[in-house]
Amino acid sequence: MKIKLGLLAAAAAVVVSLPAHAQVEIQWWHSMGGALGEWVNDLAKDFNAKQKDYKVVTTFKGSYPESMTAAIAAFRAGNAPHILQVFEVGTATMMASKGAVKPVAEVMKASGLKFDPNAYISAVSGYYTAPNGQMMSLPFNSSTTVFYYNKDAFKAAGIDAEKAPATWPEVALAAAKLKAAGHKCPFTTSWQSWTQLESFSAWHNVEFATKRNGFGGLDTRLAFNTPLHVRHIENLANMAKQGLFVYKGRNNTPDATFPSGECAMYTGSSGLYGSVKANAKFAYGIAPLPYYPDVTGAPQNTVIGGASLWVMSGRKAEEYKGVAAFFNYLSSPEVQAASHQRTGYLPITMASFKVTEDSGFYKKNPGTDVAVTQMVRKVTDKSRGIRLGNFVQIRTIIDEEMEQIWAGKKSPKEGLDAAVQRGNEQLERFEKANKG
Amino acid sequence: MAAEKRVWFQSRWLPWVLMAPQLAIIGVFFFWPAGQALLQSLQQQDAFGTSTEWVGLDNFRRLFADATYLASFKTTAVFSLLVATLGISVSLLLAVFADRIIKGALAYKTLLIWPYAVAPAVAGVLWLFMFAPSIGVVSYGLRKMGVDWNHLLNSQQAMTLIVMAAVWKQISYNFLFFLAGLQSIPKSLIEAAAIDGAGPWRRFWTIVFPLLSPTTFFLLVINIVYAFFDTFGIIDSATEGGPGKDTAILVYKVYYDGFKALDLGGSAAQSVVLMVIVVALTVVQFRFVEKRVNY
Numbered sequence: 163m164k165i166k167l168g169l170l171a172a173a174a175a176v177v178v179s180l181p182a183h184a185q186v187e188i189q190w191w192h193s194m195g196g197a198l199g200e201w202v203n204d205l206a207k208d209f210n211a212k213q214k215d216y217k218v219v220t221t222f223k224g225s226y227p228e229s230m231t232a233a234i235a236a237f238r239a240g241n242a243p244h245i246l247q248v249f250e251v252g253t254a255t256m257m258a259s260k261g262a263v264k265p266v267a268e269v270m271k272a273s274g275l276k277f278d279p280n281a282y283i284s285a286v287s288g289y290y291t292a293p294n295g296q297m298m299s300l301p302f303n304s305s306t307t308v309f310y311y312n313k314d315a316f317k318a319a320g321i322d323a324e325k326a327p328a329t330w331p332e333v334a335l336a337a338a339k340l341k342a343a344g345h346k347c348p349f350t351t352s353w354q355s356w357t358q359l360e361s362f363s364a365w366h367n368v369e370f371a372t373k374r375n376g377f378g379g380l381d382t383r384l385a386f387n388t389p390l391h392v393r394h395i396e397n398l399a400n401m402a403k404q405g406l407f408v409y410k411g412r413n414n415t416p417d418a419t420f421p422s423g424e425c426a427m428y429t430g431s432s433g434l435y436g437s438v439k440a441n442a443k444f445a446y447g448i449a450p451l452p453y454y455p456d457v458t459g460a461p462q463n464t465v466i467g468g469a470s471l472w473v474m475s476g477r478k479a480e481e482y483k484g485v486a487a488f489f490n491y492l493s494s495p496e497v498q499a500a501s502h503q504r505t506g507y508l509p510i511t512m513a514s515f516k517v518t519e520d521s522g523f524y525k526k527n528p529g530t531d532v533a534v535t536q537m538v539r540k541v542t543d544k545s546r547g548i549r550l551g552n553f554v555q556i557r558t559i560i561d562e563e564m565e566q567i568w569a570g571k572k573s574p575k576e577g578l579d580a581a582v583q584r585g586n587e588q589l590e591r592f593e594k595a596n597k598g
Numbered sequence: 599m600a601a602e603k604r605v606w607f608q609s610r611w612l613p614w615v616l617m618a619p620q621l622a623i624i625g626v627f628f629f630w631p632a633g634q635a636l637l638q639s640l641q642q643q644d645a646f647g648t649s650t651e652w653v654g655l656d657n658f659r660r661l662f663a664d665a666t667y668l669a670s671f672k673t674t675a676v677f678s679l680l681v682a683t684l685g686i687s688v689s690l691l692l693a694v695f696a697d698r699i700i701k702g703a704l705a706y707k708t709l710l711i712w713p714y715a716v717a718p719a720v721a722g723v724l725w726l727f728m729f730a731p732s733i734g735v736v737s738y739g740l741r742k743m744g745v746d747w748n749h750l751l752n753s754q755q756a757m758t759l760i761v762m763a764a765v766w767k768q769i770s771y772n773f774l775f776f777l778a779g780l781q782s783i784p785k786s787l788i789e790a791a792a793i794d795g796a797g798p799w800r801r802f803w804t805i806v807f808p809l810l811s812p813t814t815f816f817l818l819v820i821n822i823v824y825a826f827f828d829t830f831g832i833i834d835s836a837t838e839g840g841p842g843k844d845t846a847i848l849v850y851k852v853y854y855d856g857f858k859a860l861d862l863g864g865s866a867a868q869s870v871v872l873m874v875i876v877v878a879l880t881v882v883q884f885r886f887v888e889k890r891v892n893y
Contacts, residue, residue: 227858234860238647255860261648347732410732411750412838424732555859565841569751584666591660595642595651 189243216484242474251553273486299470305433313445315426319343326449337406347425364545367459395574432533435506448529551592638866657867678825693776714770718831725763753844779813
């Protein structure tokens with residue numbers, strides 16, 4: 163038995179050592195399932211076919227939080243992947259983990275490849291840039307919040323289907339008509355914190371959190387219990403009471419309710435476009451997020467979601483060269499434009515937006531430019547984005563308190579105050595843990 | 599039990615060698631992680647473990663200052679009590695009936711034991727599908743009957759959902775033990791009682807149930823431990839602790855804080871609290887409940 167094992171081990175060693183000097187392998191852990199997973203695999207395949215020195219190996223590691231946990235465990239065991247896809251709410255955690263990550267700007271500089279952070283849309287690159295101006299991670303799949311509506315359902319309820327409701331009062335009105343026409347779910351939303359509080363704040367040019375939404379320092383505190391926020395949540399709570407807004411769960415759980423036709427109006431990620439296009443058996447429209455017309459400065463711009471690519475530390479210089487070559491490939495306008503058109507994620511550079519526009523894509527697919535035009539604006543300090551520590555917990559706290567509001571157990575003011583207070587405890591803890 | 603059954607070993611080391619595999623397993627899979635949890639509960643680390651700070655009892659202090667954590671004790675008590683009592687009584691009923699079946703007993707037994715092979719998270723998803731407010735089969739039926747099922751916002755319904763899923767998964771285990779217990783009761787006792795004129799109801803309560811008490815006691819301990827520790831997969835996939843925090847039992851918060859929020863110190867502190875609770879509960883059960891058990 164022992165001899166056999168020894169032989170096997172020797173054979174395995176030979177097999178393993180053979181391709182090692184031929185190609186450098188780059189491990190890429192991601193969270194893109196289904197059609198998006200194929201997209202990621204195609205990117206790697208295309209890059210691998212184009213050159214001989216490096217081989218990008220993709221691994222699906224589950225949902226965003228799951229792959230982050232997996233990478234952390236791997237890092238602790240000295241086994242982290244080269245590239246890790248991290249969702250936007252994990253950004254502050256990654257930025258604070260200085261020993262674990264290698265800034266993208268540094269990786270690109272060491273490789274000698276040309277890399278211009280200014281090529282990116284500022285709302286995107288700004289999000290992933292450290293206070294000292296260094297770009298920390300590579301923008302990859304960025305999305306934003308948009309408004310979807312079912313044109314057929316609108317027609318059936320006698321509403322003008324070609325004119326999307328632009329303001330929240332118009333949404334409530336349309337919802338009432340839909341309900342009167344017998345619709346069971348006139349309006350719902352996914353990612354309630356992201357769409358109804360975070361993007362809502364930027365869209366109305368008010369702060370979600372102090373210190374420029376966390377960009378200005380770790381001593382940021384939540385600020386989403388202003389009269390404007392309370393007014394909006396009150397509106398939604400009233401709609402919920404009348405059956406105009408039907409709560410369909412946390413995170414992206416409600417995503418299926420729009421393409422299936424169950425809910426007629428929907429606020430969600432622009433990344434849902436691919437699924438809507440493939441599955442909706444009705445005419446649909448995509449429109450900018452509704453706003454309150456009496457608020458000065460609205461509409462401003464919406465905030466990004468999605469994920470970016472982080473480079474993990476502790477690898478050989480040779481391997482980082484490969485990472486840089488791959489990032490260089492991903493940054494080309496053609497690759498980005500193709501990705502944008504395929505997935506509905508944002509064209510993260512102005513050049514890829516131009517390429518897409520020139521190809522006539524937006525004319526052929528009306529509504530796909532909504533997310534882009536919402537983002538390509540001059541951002542203010544209040545609308546650049548939201549970057550908070552322990553954001554995962556804060557979002558859950560918001561989910562919990564909002565559910566109390568929708569169920570009528572707490573008033574909107576009570577719920578938002580409680581969410582701010584509980585969320586601030588998380589911010590204080592993050593500040594304490596990362597003060598060094 | 600007065601008779602001496604003790605075996606005397608000549609050698610000093612042989613008993614230790616014989617016990618070594620078991621000791622190693624307990625050491626590696628219980629004492630080591632438990633020790634780690636104790637250590638980590640006194641620390642605060644960043645997500646990647648690159649900086650570690652000793653914070654003394656800060657993690658515990660923070661826990662007990664958190665009103666939602668204290669509320670979670672009540673949720674846990676309600677949940678485990680429901681799971682243990684329902685799980686034990688339903689499976690006892692099933693076992694009693696299965697024990698009386700003469701034809702096709704094997705098929706019944708197999709079907710009843712089946713759910714045990716299902717992973718908790720899968721069980722959660724299964725029940726979630728049936729009760730999904732808009733597309734679930736059961737919620738559709740309930741709506742026809744005039745019940746508006748929406749566990750996304752209704753706390754009682756959410757609790758009902760996870761209790762059902764947790765009980766369903768545990769019934770098989772309980773059933774197996776009850777069936778074995780029933781089969782080991784001498785038929786002569788029951789026949790004698792029947793000859794004396796005792797009906798089935800009386801026979802069950804005066805003969806069968808007392809003779810099953812060791813099994814019932816064992817299952818009580820096991821089911822409480824199950825409800826405390828093994829159910830976070832069900833909760834995560836079915837309700838995520840919602841609505842609000844109304845189905846967030848203690849172990850779910852351990853899982854959430856440790857694996858989703860990456861707060862290992864806080865999560866470890868909660869594990870230590872849980873460990874203390876379960877040790878205390880088990881002691882109580884052995885001190886007080888066991889006195890009423892006839893072996």
